[in-house]
Every structure is written in C-alpha cells, then in structure tokens.
Amino acid sequence: MTARYSWRAGVGFAVGAVLLFAVAPVALSDFRLSLLAKYLCLAMVAVGIGLAWGRGGLLTLGQGVFFGLGGYAMAMHMKLADAGPGEMPDFMQLYGQLDALPWWWRPFASPWFALPATVLLPMLVAFLLGSLVFRRRVRGAYFAILSQALAAAMVILLIGQQGTTGGTNGLTDFQGFFGYDLDDPVNQRMVYFIVAGVLLLLLAIARQLMLSRYGELLVAVRDSEERVRFLGYNPANVKLVAYVAAAGMAGLAGALFVPAVGIINPALIGIVPSIEFVIGVAVGGRATLLGPVLGAVAVAWAKTALSEEFPAAWTYLQGLLFVLVVAFLPGGLASLVRMVRRRRPPPDPAPVSPAPVVSPQEVRA
C-alpha cells in the first residue's frame, strides 16, 4: 500500500513539475505568468492551512499575520538593499520624519538575517501565541476570533506607524531582488520558477507530515482531543506543531509574494485576506493535500477575472461560494473526486472475526 502511494505521489509531483516548469512558462504571457506566481504564493499559505485546519481542525483565520510578517521582512530587506549601505529607504526620506534608520530595521539589511527571518519570525510568533492558546484549551470559534483580532491589530499597527512601515501604502517600488533587476522579464521568470519550486517543496513537506505518525496523531487530536489526552499525549503540543508549520509556510509565501507581485501592504494581510485564504482551502477541500492548492489558485484566479468586470459583486460571490461549499460540500471540490472513485467496487473485503481470541501469553502487550 505504501509503495503504491509513493509511486502515485512521484507521478503526481512529476506532472506538477512539468506543468509548472515547462507548460506554464511556454503557454502563458509574461503578464499571466507573473499572475500565476502570485496565485502560487497564495497557494503556499493554503498548503499550511490544509495541514492546520484540514488535518488539525484549527480554524486558522489569521494567516494574514504570518503572511505579512514574512512579506514585510523580505520587503524591508529589499528596500534597504535598493537604498544601498547606510542609506534610508526612499519612503522614509520622503516623509522626512526620521534622522536615522530605526533600530528594528537595521538587522534586515543583512540577507543572512532577513531571509531566515521571513520564515522563523512567523514561526516564533505562532509558537508563542499557540503555546498560550492551546494550553488554555482555547478552541473553535474563540481561536478563530482571536486569530482575526490579531490580524486586525497588526493592520492597525502598520497603518499607525506610517513613518517606519509605509502605512497604508505599504512597501513597494522595489528595484532589485538580490542584485537582479526586477524590471527585467527574465528575472521575473526566475522569481516565478523559485515560487513554483518552493510550492512543490512545501507540498512535499506537508505530504510527509500528513503521512507520518504525527499526521495520524493530528487527525486523532482533531477528532477527539480528550481521548488523545487519555493516551498520554498533550494535544496542545500536537496542535502547536501544525500551527507553527502553517505559520512558517505563510511567512515564506509572504516573502516570495513581495518580489513576485512587487508590493506588500496592510490590505493584503488583514481580516479580509485572512478569510480569503481559508475560503480557497474550503473550496478546494481542506483535508486533502492538493485540494487547498487548487482551491486557492482557482479562487484567486476567479477574483482577478471577475473583479475586473464586477468589482462589487466579487465579495458577495465569494461569500456565496463559501456558504455553498460549507453547506453542501464540506469536503470541498476534492470530495467530488473521491465520490467518483467510490463508485468503483471496493477491493478485497476484510474478513470478519467473531470475537476476541484470548490466550494468556499473547497479552503481554
């Protein structure tokens, strides 16, 4: 069984790689390809949500926070790199409120700090928050509301500190990405390839986590937290791992979003985008590996396509979509695939044994 799974997964990853690395770059214009890069970043967040929510039952309605932490960390580094050694970023000079770079900007000048920070900073925040929340057994709606509140607070903080964060405008107008000119279409393609590669890597990690013993334990915690506790596990730690992993993925997604799209601002990380991340996952099928990715890309694509023509209608349509999926297809579109598969006759029915066969020497378990 295991062998069949890894064989199928190998084929799946190969097909995905061919589509992302060979077909898409040829079939799509530069403009479409950079849009796809953006969608794939959102899909990375979805992979994490699929793990934490789909498998772990944690309704992560505040992933914008982690996406934002990763995004701002990367954007700060790129701003400082654009400005050159010892200089302040253009927007700070423009506002003219500051004489020197704030202390908390300084470490981001170094790529050795900024790059790990895009992942580790969100993971650290998730670890601290998760430790507090899961030990206190905050669950379900309370956890979701708390996550949303955190996203709102982060937006308020960013907007309030305009002089050092760029406020509502966020951080934008990047020239280079580690020495490569971002205006050059060739380099934009390179960013796309990095994004696609990282997404496949995150999928591989998520798959390993889901198939591991930890993945089984996570499902057990989702379905019966109390029972797991009576087996000698602390469910808080089990949830924490999934939550922190999802935060790291969202952080990495935010970090790559910045060179791919060229901006990070509060409107991309607040309450609404945080909900949109989850909607994509719900539509695609939260408990599967690929469902969240496909759902996120589909919803983001629909948003671009429809909001160009009917900007006001999209919000309602998205809400409707979410309600329909939750009400009629709780497993998401992925469950349709499963339903079709189930039509086929099952393989060998397991033999039924009538009662326990007890013999004393067998019980020295």
Added chain:
Amino acid sequence: MSGLVVRDLRVVFDGFAAVDGVDLEVAPGDIRFLIGPNGAGKTTLVDAVTGLVKATGSVRFGDDELLGRPVHRIARMGVGRTFQTATVFEELTVLQNLDIAAGAGRGALTLLRRRRSVPVSVEEALETIGLAGLRDKPAGALAHGQKQWLEIGMLLVQDVKLLLLDEPVAGMSHDERDATGALLRVVSADRTVVVIEHDMDFMRSFANTVTVLHAGKVLSEGSVAQVQADPAVQQVYLGVS
C-alpha cells in the same frame, strides 16, 4: 504491579457532591467491579482518578499521588480508561488507533516518519482483541462491541497498569459479553482492573471483588456473595434490578 488507594475522595458540582468522601482500596491484580444505581457517582469517580474533573482527597496508584496532575501525565503513569460510549478515532483505521495508543513515548523523529512496520505490541493486541482481520478498516465502521474491544486493545498497547473500564459490555450480545469477560481475566493477569457495570450476570461471572456506590458514598464492599447478601444493597440496588 501496583494497587489503587483512594482516600476521602470528594467531587462537587455546583454544591452537589457527586462523589462524597469515598474510600477505596483495590489490590494489585484485582478485578474490582464498581456497581450502583444511575447517578451514584461511578463515572465521576473514574473521572476524578484520571484527572478529568477536579477532586479533593487523595488517589494513590503505587507510590504516585494522582490528584492534581493533568490527564496526560496520569495516563503516562500507567492509568488508562475507556468511556461509557466507546470513543475511538473513527476516521483512522484499527491499526492506526492502536499505533497511536502505543506511541505516547515516541520521540519527534519517530513521529515525523511513516510507520514502516507494525509494532510487536500492536500486532499482539490485534490478535488478543480479535480484530487482526479488520486492521485496515476505519474504526468508525466497526460494530459497537468491536469498538469496545478496540478501546481495551488501546489500553493494552498503551501498557497501562491500571484499567478503568466504564460499562464495557453495555449493548453487547451474550457471546460478546463472555468474550469480553475472558479478555478481562487475561488482561488482569499482570494488571489491576476496575470495571463499572450494570449487568449483574456479567458481574457474577467475572468480578473478583465488588464495591457498591450509592449517592456518592460507598454502600458496601466485599466478594460478590457478601455484597449480594448485604440488606442495604438489596434495598437500593439489587432489589430494583
């Protein structure tokens, strides 16, 4: 093997004492049945011993005081329980259920890897509880009795030294009861077992000692014959059934 010693145990819900000063001693290797009418406090007693509800007094298992510790720590000290309504992980297979139960001591690296082979203890438990042929079936698809056996199997691989079973044969057929009773006997060979049960026939067949609870207090204690002969017991309990 260790025994269970409960002293002056009290559990109060909003001023109502569900367990009202219970003293209880279960010898190592005993099969103790805990009986009593509905609402007597049997489940609450087990809840207190396993850390699910707050209680005062003292609960010692071997040399360890259990009261005041979190549920998962008590479980790791070798105390396991089942629930009145069987709770298994319905979406996971029989094998996965047992494998999780066997794994509380696993390190991070083992957890992050896939299960390549079935642990010996799990394999043995599958045979013992008679579910070896159903190992890859989702636990949610098992019959009621099979779920109860799976729960007992989970306690076996968890390697608990004290089993607290809450109505393990409720809803079982006659044959299933006998099989479960035989299972209890084998299990108690090197473990201490406490069984909450309403079924008097089952108790007569498999109990070693019996404690009768009534309104949160111990009403009577002794062998099956002693308890049955106790007029107080006949009045509140056996008389009714």
